[in-house]
Amino acid sequence: MTDGITISQAAAFAGVTVKTIRHYHLHGLIQEPRRDSSGYRRYGTADLLRLVQVRTLAGAGVPLAEIGTILDADPEQFSAALVDVEESLTDRIDELIARRETLRQLAHGNRVLLPARALALLDRMPGLGFSEDDVTTAREGLVLARALMPEGFDDYLSQIEHGLDDPRHVAMIKLTWSAGNWAPDDPRIEELAEEVAAHFIADPSLLPTLGGLQNRDDGETRYEMLTRHGEDERPGWTRLTALIEEKVRSAGIEVP
Incomplete structure (x- = not known):
């Protein structure tokens, strides 16, 4: 015992690996002990004590860079x-x-990315007859809206809340979203666009304005990203949206 123990024995006694001890040597936490006549390192009791102390602090989560200073x-x-x-x-x-x-x-989806007020709107949708896919699309749209127009997001939520309180508006939304699965050249799109446009013309307050984008230099780009979300999965939306906007503008109502 007077000659000390090998690195393997020290590792076993301290409950670490040989590689860990060498790592401690590399960081200067334990001085490399003397070598015997055969060239093997021999660890004494002081070395083993230091090794246990370092292992304990490292196991407690102390960064290696701080262990030496603490022990000294x-x-x-x-x-x-x-x-x-x-x-x-x-x-x-x-x-x-x-x-x-x-x-x-x-x-549970993107719920963590939205405030409680937005989540409350999403939670209302199934009770109003919206499908699970509709809620998913709405949730993704709200996440994008919050990211792309943070300053106007609360106003946007107010518009949605106002719309969901109107049964006819809810019916229009569901019709519009169901039309997303129609082919772009489906003749029903023209008829639906006329009906939806008349709905907005009768009550322009239900028309989403995305006012948080109006004073941005890149507002047009952000608007495109928001309004085109979901069109790949619902090809009828592109033509339907364009027709609705055209008819609303023709009635003298500004569409941002």
Whole structure:
């Protein structure tokens, strides 16, 4: 025992791997011990004690870069350093808990990306007769709207709330969305565009304005991204939207 123990024995006694000990050597946390006549490192009791101390602090989450300073400090500094480490770990735990909650919410779709007010609107939709696909499309659209026009998002939600309170408007929305599955040249699109345009002309307050984009230099680009969302899956929308806008403008109502 006076000659010390090998690195393999030290690793086994301390509950780490040989690779870990070498990693500690590389970072200067443990001095490389003397070698015997055969060229093998031999670890004494002081080396083993230091190894256990380093392993314990590393296992508690202390960064390797801070372990050496903590172990070499006097008792008062050591205690203070551990308090700092504990506070840092608590912050990390809180952050990890928040991340875990985010992941749990993401498992239920994009709900975590929207405020409670927007989620309440989505939760109303099934009771109004909207399909699961409709709710998904609406949720994705709201996520995009919040990202692309953050300043006007609350006003946009107010418009939607106003519209959902109007049974006829809800019926128009459902008709419009069902038409997304029609072919662009379906003759029913022209008829539906006439009906929807007349609905907006009768009550322009139901027309979504996307006012949060009007003062932006790139507002037109953002508008296109918002209004064209979902058209790949619903090809009838492009022509229907264009016809509705044309008819509303023809009635003297500004469409931004």
